Amino acid sequence: MAGFSPSVIAEKLKEAGSVAERVGNKIVERADALIAREHKMDTSIERAFSPHEAVMDANEKGMDDLEKRLSLLSNEDPSKPSASG
Secondary structure, three states: OOOOOHHHHHHHHHHHHOHHHHHHHHHHHHHHHHHHHHHHHHHHHHHHHHHHHHHHHHHHHHHHHHHHHHHHHOOOOOOOOOOOO
8 A cells, every 4th residue: 555654654643743733833823813903902992082082081070970969869978989980
């Protein structure tokens, strides 16, 4: 049988023995690439939202004020932090 010599078998077994390591390395490389994209997305998010920060801050302050008023209406101590903040 062609290709069935002991040396060919030994070589193929040696090659097969490193398959798991090579595949594992590829998985790690892909995971690293995905992690790197997350950091790039953080930068993109910051850049996209930076012009709107003042509006978002004002809305957040408005929500805080509303929470305090609701606390007063329900006879809660407005100086205590709420469950959401």
